[in-house]
Amino acid sequence: MSTATYTVTGMTCGHCVSSVTEEVEQIAGVTGVEVDLATGAVTVTSETPLDDARVKAAVEEAGYELKA
Numbered sequence: 001m002s003t004a005t006y007t008v009t010g011m012t013c014g015h016c017v018s019s020v021t022e023e024v025e026q027i028a029g030v031t032g033v034e035v036d037l038a039t040g041a042v043t044v045t046s047e048t049p050l051d052d053a054r055v056k057a058a059v060e061e062a063g064y065e066l067k068a
Contacts, residue, residue, distance in 0.1 A: 004050055005044075
């Protein structure tokens with residue numbers, strides 16, 4: 001089991017949280033996604049360590065940016 005936390009910018013509401021959650025959940029191996037709207041923190045739990053580029057692509061697909 002692996003856990004990683006990312007910071008996403010541009011989220012302003014519950015719909016934003018849902019969009020990011022849905023996209024990240026589609027990454028193979030992801031077992032859980034928790035998003036904190038106030039801080040922009042996205043904690044992803046997965047079976048194996050994730051490729052950051054895949055997380056970035058999922059966040060961008062939802063319409064937001066992964067902060068470096």
